[in-house]
Amino acid sequence: MNIRRVRQILKSFADDTRLRILSLLDHGDLTVSQMCRILRKNQSNLSKHLMRLRLTGLVGDRRESLNVYYHLTNPKDPSLKKLLRSVIDSLSGLEIFKQDVCRLKTLKTKG
Template identity: 25%
Template sequence: MINTSIEMERAALILKLLGDKTRLTMMKLIENHACCVCEFVEIFKMSQPSISQHLRKLKDLGLVEEERNSQWTFYSVDKSSEYYPFIKTILDQLPNQDEKIRELEENGTRIECC
């Protein structure tokens, strides 16, 4: 059996980051939909620097990955992260956030990465 446990200190840090409603919602959104900063600005009605700060914290911990596509950078959950099994159990308990993506599409503010 593979040992999938993580250090207590790392678990506490991840839980602290995910204790923020905005970051938790971001993680649920990008679990199945890559999003760029401008989409998060629209969804959360927050400034670009605030959104970037949230994403930086998640990226620094290795929870999200970024993919550049011309002028856009798209963020998604890093499912190859050693911490993914830990956060997946949390994300699985959360309500689906697809309606936020549908709203972007309906408003014409969804950016397709492909």
């Protein structure tokens, strides 16, 4: 990993919406429309954040029919894997992230 990549990854962690996306994806794959409902953000806003996370390699996607599902990647670099896990774990106790997870559970329950 080079300094430029490290900088890009750290910049990815420097935005509330991107942190919320990472936290949600830790609970499983989601579509943009699902994330829009949970995070209460518009699609164009979330798509920009997802693109940045994809470019850093923290998030991947897969297409199923008309839907694109986003997921956390499994970084090959052990230090990046540890950093990502540490960031996500440190967020779980914050109120906004608890609310996001609650809305996620409600969304999954309702189908």
